[in-house]
Amino acid sequence: MPESNDKITVTVDGNEVRADPGELIIEVAERAGVFVPRFCYHPRMKPVGMCRMCLVEVSSPRGPSLQPACFVPVADGMEISTESQSVQKAQNGVLEYLLLNHPLDCPVCDKGGECPLQDQTLAYGPGESRQVEEKRHFAKPIPISTLVELDRERCIQCSRCTRFANEIAGEALIDFFGRGEDTEVAIFPGKPFDSYFAGNTVQICPVGALTATPYRFKARPWDLEQVESTCTLCSVGCRIAVQSSANEVVRHLGIDIESVNHSWLCDKGRFGYLAMRSETRILEPSLRENGELVEVSWTDALEKAAALISEAKLVHGPQAIGFIGGARLTNESAYAWTKVAKAVVATDNTDAQLGDGMPAELVLGLPRATISDACKAKKLIVIGEDLKEVAPVLFLRLRPLIEEGKIDLVEFSTHETSLSKLAKASIPLVPGEIGTRVRALIGFIKGTKDAGEGIGIDVQEIKNASQALGSLEDNSDLVVIFSNSSAIENTQDLQAGILALEESFKNAKFMPVLRRSNIFGALDMGLSPNLLPGRVTLSGAKEYYKKQWGSVPEKSGMSALEMLKAASESKLKVLVLLGCDPISDFPDSKLAKDALLKVDTVIFVDSLANSSLDYADIVLPASMDSEREGSFTNLEGRISRISKKVSALGSSWPDWAIASELADALGEDLGFGSLDDIAKEIARLAPAYQGLRSTLSLRSEVDEGILLPVTSTKVEIKRKQGDPMVHLGLISVEHQGAPLKSGASNEPGVYSDEKQKPEIGSTVSLISKSDIKSDINLEPETEASGAKSLRLVVTRRLFDRGTQIYNSPFFRELISEQEVRIHPETASSLGIDNGGKVSISGESKKVSGLVVLDNRVDQSGVVLTWNVSEEDVRLLASDSEKSAHWVEVEN
Amino acid sequence: MAHLSKELYEKCKSVVALYPEARSALIPLCHMAQGQEGWLTSEAIEDIAELTGVTPAEVRGTASFYDMLHLEPVGKYVVAMCTNIACMLNGSMELLDHAEEKLGISAGGTTSDGEFTLEESECLAGCDKAPCVQVNHRFFGPLDNKGFDQLLDDLKAGKLSDDVPSHGVLSRVDRRFPLALSPSEVAAERAEMENAKSQRDEKRKVSEGAN
Ligand code: SF4
Ligand code: SF4
C-alpha cells in the first residue's frame, strides 16, 4: 500500500491537514503552521499532559471538548480549534493559576526576556490577577548541584527537568516532593544532581526555576549575540549556539540536530567555554632564554622556529622533525599543519593521537555507522570504554532506546558501565582477551564452539549475547561501537576482535570512538603516519599529492610513541606539539618526560598552559573555540562549522595562520591567504571531501551537516521550523532581534550539480578494510609475576585533570576520586573491603584509591581511572612497548 | 537514624519478588520500613531505593505525596483526627481543639515526650463512628472529650497494646513471612500469565492481519 493511503485528514482551525495516525495534535498543528502554547510538552520527551497550557477544542460525537493537544493523538475527521472562545478561556485560566504563586521577579531572573511564561502570558493570558492573598514562599535559590541552582518559587511544575533526568539521562536524582501548591522539585538530601547532563534541565526549564551557576546574572537575553557552532570537547560534535555579551562568551545552548544531539549537551560541552578566560591562557608568543620563557614578537618566534627546523632538517634530515597532536585543530588548521609537515618539511612524522587511541586505518577503513544508524539498529555491540565517559551525548541518544527495548545491547567491557544494567549481555574483558572473547561468541553463534569454553567467562552471558545477536546472516541492523578499553595498552587485540566481527557479520556497520575533540578531522586531514588528507594513505596517494603539492615524504613516518622514543634516544631533534600535552596525556609518562628533556627543540602551539609547557623552547599562542572559525568532523564523519563569536585574546592566532606563517618563514608559500583558500583546497584535493564546495560553506540551513565521503549531491537546505520551547534561548533571542548567524558564505555546502564537481583523484582510493593490518600478535609480551598478579586496566572519565577541566573552578569539583574497581571474589581473596583504602603497586610506584566492588570486572584484573588524582596511575605500568601491565593490590 | 534491620530487609526482598516490576513494591516497602522507626529515615529510603531499583530521590518524592507516610520523626502513637464533613458535623473541630489543648501541641506536632503526634485528617472512611479518630491506623469513635482523654490514658498505660501496634504498621502490608507462595511458584505463575498474554497478542495480530 502506498504510504499516503495510510494518512488521515483533520482540520486545524478550519484548514485541512493530512496526518499520520498516532501523531499528536500539537505536532500536526505545528506542521500546519499553528503554534499551540505549551509548557510541559517537549518533542524529544514523552508527553505527559501535565500543565494544560495546550488545551484545544476537539470535535467528538458527544460534542466539542477541551483536550490537551500534546497528549491526544489525531483521529480521522477530527476538527481542532485552537482559538475558539472556550480555548481562550481555558488558556486564560491556566495562566492565571500558574501565576497565582509565581514570584514575578522577572527583573532579576535570568530567563526574563526569553521566558515562555512571560511570552505566553502576553499572548494568551488574562493580563490581570484576582489574587490578593500572600504568595507561597520558599528559600531561594538553592544549589542542587555544582552547576545548577533551583528557585522553587518560580517552578511551574511542568516536570520537564524530572522527566529529562529520568527518561533521557536515566539518573532520577531530582523528583517532585510534596503535593498541591507545596510541590517542589527536590534532590534527596546529600545526593546532589551530579549528572553529566544536568545543564540540559536549565535549557529546557520553561521558567527561571533552574539556572546555571556560571551564567547567573551574567547577561540579559536581549544583550546576547550568538552564532551557531559545534562543540569540540569530544568527537560527538554536538551543535551549539555560542552566545556572548560584551565580547565574552557567556553561554552555550544545545541546538536540536536530528542526526546528532537532539538539543542535548553534556556539561563539559555546555560549560567548557569557562576555560577561555582562565589564568593559564597563553596570550603572547615566547622563547626560552636562560631557562625562562620571555615574550617576543610573532616574527621573532616564527623565525626562530623556522631556523631550528631548517637546521635540523639540513643536518639530520626531515626524519628528525616530528609533529604530535592536532585533535584540537579545525579541519582547515589540521590540513595546513599536515601540509607544513608533509609538503614543506617533508616528514611523515605526524600523529594526532597520543598512543592511547586506535590505528588510523582501523578507524577510517570500516563501513562507518552514523549516530542515527546506531539509534535505529536493533542490535548493538559496544566494546571498550563506558560511552558516557568518552562520548556523552552518543550515550544519551542510545540509553533511552536500549531501556525501552528498541535496541538489544551486547557489551564487552572491563568494568560495570552506565549501560551494563540495560544490556542483554555484558561480557567482562581484560585487555588482551578481546579477540578471544569475540571469537568465542562468534564460535558459539556458529555452533562450532561451546559457550565460553576454556576462556573463563560466564557461559550464560555468552548464551544471552548470542540470543540477542541472532544469526550471522541477518545482521544489517547490527552496529558495532568500539574504543580502546584500556588507555595504557595497544589495540592489536581490539583490532583482532573488530576484524573478526567484520568477517562474520558482513553487513554490520562500525563506529569507532576516539574521545579527543576533532580527532576524526585530524585523521581525515592526514595528521597520522602514512596518511594524506582525504582518507587516503601515503603509499596510495603519493603520486597524486606530489603533483598537487610539489613534494611529499618519501617514506612513512613515526607514530607518537615512536617519535617520543626517537627523541629519548636523541634521534628526533625538533618536536612540534599541536595542542597536546604528552607529559600528562601520553600513556608512558616516563618516556614522555625523557623525550621532551632530550629533544633539542620543543615548539609548543596551544591556548592553555599544561605540564608540557615547562619543556617548551618556543611557545606559539593559538586561539580557542569561539575565537576561530573552521569546520569539524565528528565520529560519524559528519562535518559542521566551528564559528567565531568573540575576538581572540592576547596575540593568539588561529592555528592555520600559525602554520601558514611558519611555512613562510621556512621559505615556502602554502598558498593560504585566508581560511577560505584552505577550505577550497580541501574540497578540491582531499578525496573524501571532494564534492563539497568547501568545508566552510556550510550554511546554517544545512542543519544536519554533511556526511563524508560526499556521495549524495543533494543537500536539504530547509530549516525545520524551530520549536521555541526546544531552541528556547535561540528563538526567543531571535525574537529580540539578534539573528542567529552562521557566518558562512551563502552557497550551500555541496555542489548541487554533478557536472559542476571538479574532476580529480580518480585513481586514488579511500582507505578501506584492506588497509587494516591483519597480522596481529595476540600474545601478551609480559606475564604476571609473583605478587603482581592482576592485569592493570586504566579507563577514562569525562571529568579528569585535563587542561580544559582543571582550569575551570566549576569542573574541578566534579573530578572523581581514584576508584579501584575489583571483582568481589578477588577482593575477598585479598582481604579487601568495599570502600576501603588500598594501595596498588606496579612497576615503579604506588597509587592509592578507594575500593569499588564490581562483579563485571574480570577476576584477573583491576580497573583504575586515568588522571583523576595527583598520583599518576601511568607509573604503575611498565614501559609502553609491552602490552600487558601487572600490579599488586594491598590494604 | 537507621537502616532497615537485616530481618526486615529480607522481608522486603520477598515482597519485591511478588511484583513483576520491582518498583511496584515501593509503597508497601515504605509502609514496612515505617513500621521500624515510625517514619522513613534517610537510610531506610536508601535501602528501599536499592531494593526497588529507583533512586532515593524518587522514593522520597513518592512518599512525600502520601500523608500516611512520614518523612519526619513521629511519636509512638500517631493520632489522626478526621475533620471532614460527617465528623465535623458531629463536633470534630471542637474535639480537635480539645486534643490540642490536652496534648499541648497543635495539629501536626509531636509531644515532647515523644508519645503522641496529632494530625488533622481527611475522611478516614469511618463516618459511622463520627467524630472518628485513628491511632496508628486503628479506629476509635465516636469520641467526645472525655472519651478522648480516656483513650490517651489507656494508650499511655499500655492497656491497648494488643490492639494498637507501634508505629502504625498496616496489617495488610505486614503480611506473615515466609510468604505462602515460594518465589519459584510466583515466578511460574507469572510466566504462565505472560505466556497467555503473548498468545492473546499473537491471536490479535492474526485477526488484525486478516481484516
Ligand atoms: S524546575 Fe523548571 S523544568 Fe523543572 S518542573 Fe519546575 S518549571 Fe518545570
Ligand atoms: S558530548 Fe561531546 S560534543 Fe557533545 S556537548 Fe559533550 S563534549 Fe561537546
Ligand code: FES
Ligand atoms: S499539557 Fe500539553 S503542553 Fe502541558
Ligand code: FES
Ligand atoms: S468524615 Fe470523618 S471519617 Fe468520614
